[in-house]
Amino acid sequence: MRLGFVQGTLRRLAAHELRMFTSFGLWIARRRHQVRSADRPFGYASPxxxxxxxxxFVCVVETVGVSFMVRDWPAVHAVLLVLDLYTVLLVLGTQAVAVTRPHVLTPDTLRLRRGVQVDLAIPLAHITSVxxxxxxxxxxxxxxEVLDLAVGSQTSLTVELAAPVTHVQLLGKRRQVTTVRFHxxxxxxxxxxxxxxxxxxxxSPEDWGHP
Incomplete structure (x- = not known):
């Protein structure tokens, strides 16, 4: 059972990184992930x-500096260069996924996202206040019961729900939430x-707005 848990965790982490790297293509092409023509996207990456x-930038400077210091050890230089470049890609990937996977308002659903880590669909019929x-x-x-989707340590909107929705975390853990704060x-x-x-x-509720 423990082996199965480890394998499942590794698969989820690998899928997470794959989605992150595929977001670079969308970012370069100025496209967004699963946003249809009738949908309204709302970004959250600015903070x-x-x-x-x-x-x-700091990672790039560090890569150049380390490469200079270990230039006399080719094997070490090659390993560190790969690790440093991979780190730069991971850092930039956090922005790529945030830009290409915005929140989406559809005719019946509010889809809240935070990169590739969170993708929560909230039926509009569940929302009682914003x-x-x-x-x-x-x-x-x-x-x-509160899900906090902060970006840059801040949220700017809060929605309250009449019925809970299921939030699936990165490693598969589930919990029911009735309040979502997001930016x-x-x-x-x-x-x-x-x-x-x-x-x-x-x-829809007759008295819409602040509870």
């Missing part, structure tokens, strides 16, 4: 962009569009 690019609420991470643990670069626009979409649907 982390400066950090990602800054870290990538709040524009800028929050910064304080290091405190969130309740089990959107155009938070006000998404909040307005989301309220309108829920109000237009069947069974």
């Amino acid at each position: 982390q962009a400066a950090t990602v690019y800054g870290l990538a 709040r524009e609420e800028l929050r910064f991470g304080d290091g405190k643990a969130t309740p089990e 959107a670069d155009r938070a006000g626009e998404l909040a307005k569009a989301l309220r309108a979409a829920v109000a237009a649907g069947p069974g």
